[in-house]
Amino acid sequence: MDVLYGHRILVDEKSHEIGRWFLPRHDDEILRLNDFVPQETLFWRRRIWDKVGGLDPSFKFALDWDLLLRFQAAGAKIVRVPYFLACFRIHAAQKTSAALHDVGQKEIDFLRIRTQGREIPPAELESDPRLIRYLRRSAFIEFLWKLGLSAP
Template sequence: MSLPLVIRIRDALLHPLWRTLQRVGILRLGRLAQYPPRELKREVFPPSALAPEGLPSLAIVVPSYQQADFLDCTLESIFSQGYPRLTVAVQDGGSRDGTAAVLEKYAPQLSSCVSQPDGGQADAIVKGFVKVAGDIMAWLNADDLLMPGTLQFVGEFFATHPEVDVIYGHRVLVDELGREIGRWILPPHDAETLRRIDYVPQETLFWRKSLWEKAGGVNPRFHFALDWDLLLRFHRAGATICRLPYFLGCFRVHGAQKTQAQKSTGREEIHELQIREHGRAISADELEFWSRKTQLRGAWCAGLLRCGIRR
C-alpha cells in the first residue's frame, strides 16, 4: 500500500480527533501564538557542577539589521549570564534605526562590532565567526533571546558529554514586549524527521567548532533555510545531535519578520534542500504525515513535562 493512500485512510479515520486535539490546545508545536501575553517564566536548570576553568569557550555571533528595538535585550540576554569564556561579535548590515547607539553601549563587551552592508543573514554569520573564537559556537538573531542560565548549562553539557556534537532545546515564544505567548516542546531528536521537516529552534542551537569546520559552516547563498541546510550537513558529517529537555531560548514574534516575497524565497530554498536530500520534492501529504508525527511526539513530551518528567 502506497504512503499517500495510507495517509488518506489515516486522515479520514483520525481527522476528527486531530481537530479536537488542536482545538483544546494539546497540539502546540508550530503555533506562534498560543495564549494571552504573560510574564516570562524562567527555566530551572540543574545546579552548576563545574568551575569556570572546566568550561569550554563559547563564540556567539549576532547578525543584525534594523533591529534597534530588540537588539539591546538580545545582547543583555547574552552578557547578563556572566559566562567566563565568551566572545561575541555583532555583524550589522548597516542599520539606520538607532542600532549604532546600542552597539556603542555594548562595545566594551563585544569582541567585534561591525556595521556595514552585507549579503544578508548568512553572509553576516560567516563574517562574524571569522572574528570570534570558541570551542562551542552559536548565532542568535538580533530579535531573539537566550534563557537566563542557558550558557552555563550548555557549557557544562558539552564539557561532560564529549560524544555529543550538536544540541538544541525547547523554545519559548515572546511578543514585542518580551512577554511569553507560547512554548514549543520538542520531542527527542530524530534524524529521519530532520531530513523532511525542520522544527529545530535555531536560537537554542549550539555546536562544536570542529564539526563546523568539518561541515563547511553556513552557506552564504541561503537566506532562510540556512539553519536547516547547516543541520543537514552536520548530519551528513556524522554528527551526534541531541535535543535537551530544557527551554534554552526565546523566539520573538513580531510583525516585521517576513514579507510575502521572503516567504516565496524560503519555499524555493526548502524545495532545493528536499531535492538534495531525497532526489525529489516531498509531497504535501508526506510533509503533513511527518509534521503530525512530530507534533504528537511533542505533545507527549509536553504531557510528561507537566508531570515533572523531562524526556
C-alpha cells in the same frame, strides 16, 4: 555530542510569553524531512563547524536547516536536551513570516530535493506518519510538562 539544541519559549514584541515549543528527542529521519530545530537554541562544536565549512552564504532563509543537514551528513552526533534554552520573538517584520512564501519555500524545496530526491507536496508532508508521530510526541511532552512531570 557535536551539536545540541533544546526547547524554545515564544515571546511577543513586548517580551510577554505567548507559547512554548516542546521537542521530542532528536530524530535524524525527521530532520531530513522538516526543520523543527529552533536555531536560537542551537550550539555546536567548532570541529564539526570546520568540517562542514560553516554557513552556506547562498542561503537567505533555510541556512540553519542546510547547516544541520550538512552536520548530519558529516556524521555529527546531534542531541536535543530537555531544557528551554532560548526565546524566539514573534513580530510582524521577522524573516520567518516575511520571507517564507518567497525565497523561503524555494530553499525548503531545494533542501527536500537534496535529502529526499524530490519535492514533497504540503498535503503529503502533513500526512506523513513519521511527522505525525513526531508531533504527537511533542504534544505528549507538553502535556507532561503542564502536569509538572518531566519528559525525556
